[in-house]
Amino acid sequence: MTAMLELSGVSKHFGGMKAVNDVSFSVREGTICGLIGPNGAGKTTVVNLISGYLQPTAGRITLAGSDVADLRPHRLAAAGVARTYQNLKLFDESTVLENVLIGRHLSFKGRRWQLGRVRRREEAEQHEVARRLIDRVGLTSVTDVDVAELSYGMRRRVEIARAMATEPRLLLLDEPTAGMNRAESDDIGRLIQMINAEGVTVLLVDHNVRLVTEVCHRVVVLDWGSVLTEAGPHQVWQDERVKTAYLGTKERRTADTVEAPDAGR
Known part of the structure; x- marks a missing residue:
């Protein structure tokens, strides 16, 4: 299966701050990929880079094999990239x-x-x-x-x-269930799956662990602006580094906490 989206060594620096640092991952065509991480991990910055609201300091972003790192939002929209926002617009x-x-x-x-x-x-x-x-x-x-x-x-x-x-080929969803109760977030999850079933590739950013686990085919974890790990939606939560990134040191949490349906919200 070909990659709809691919980031290779992408970085974004604001002065001396490295908001995103050497990020590489791909999203296969026709899949739902989760992009998760604790607050401040760089998730929204990555979405802004993919959608053209920011241009990378370094690295390459491709859409279906074509370099789009320097395209502005209206050009990316015409190329088939659509997004929602963490704060409703x-x-x-x-x-x-x-x-x-x-x-x-x-x-x-x-x-x-x-x-x-x-x-x-x-x-x-x-x-x-x-x-x-x-x-x-x-x-x-x-x-x-x-x-x-x-x-x-x-x-x-x-x-x-x-x-x-x-009519996007790639839909970027930035915290679509933020502030929702379980029933509302479940409805959005079904909607995302329906959209994906119609052929749209989805990159989903969300703190709702249960939603990400249920709807995503693959999950990329960011921490401090870099990729911490990438795995299947169930395997990723077994990684001690992911548990620590979300919940602190091992002494302060248990595996059951990480696996709870709404942990990480």
């Missing part, structure tokens, strides 16, 4: 439909000089696509409701639908 005073339609901007082909009926037909088609996406994430009943009126869990779903509206 939605238009609160706009409806769910309007927020998702924003994600369809790359698909609008109409020009100002075209006949009105041509533009209206395309707008109708884009609305239909957006409504199908809203249905897929389970928000049909609130399609025309302002995002500000929705629960936190629903707002997360809107953000995922908007990201999917760009």
Whole structure:
């Protein structure tokens, strides 16, 4: 199976601080890869590098074999990379439909000089696509409701639908279940698996150990800006280095704590 995403020796320095240092890993096409680590490990910085919000100090980032390390976010979106954010970035005073339609901007082909009926037909088609996406994430009943009126869990779903509206090959999810209860996070887990089953490769950053274990095919662990280890979702928690990184020295924790469903949240 080919690599959809590959990082080779990627570093990002801010002055003397090495936020990411010589990170190398790959995500196979059609899989869900977890990217985990304690707070401050560099996870969001890696997502920002992959999505073009930051450019690496050193190293190579490839998407399906093509070097994309120097591409800006709009170019990466056009190449098939979409993302969500650790802190929600939605238009609160706009409806769910309007927020998702924003994600369809790359698909609008109409020009100002075209006949009105041509533009209206395309707008109708884009609305239909957006409504199908809203249905897929389970928000049909609130399609025309302002995002500000929705629960936190629903707002997360809107953000995922908007990201999917760009028709990505690679979806980057940064803490999609942060602040959710178990039922809400389980719903997001099923949604992620559904998206992956439709052929989208996923890189998932999340502190929810149970979610990562249940949905990911592979897990990469970061600590202090570097890759600590990489393994299957069950094997990774048996690594003493991972337990120590999350919970401190061996004397301060037990294996049962690490294996608890919600440990690490």
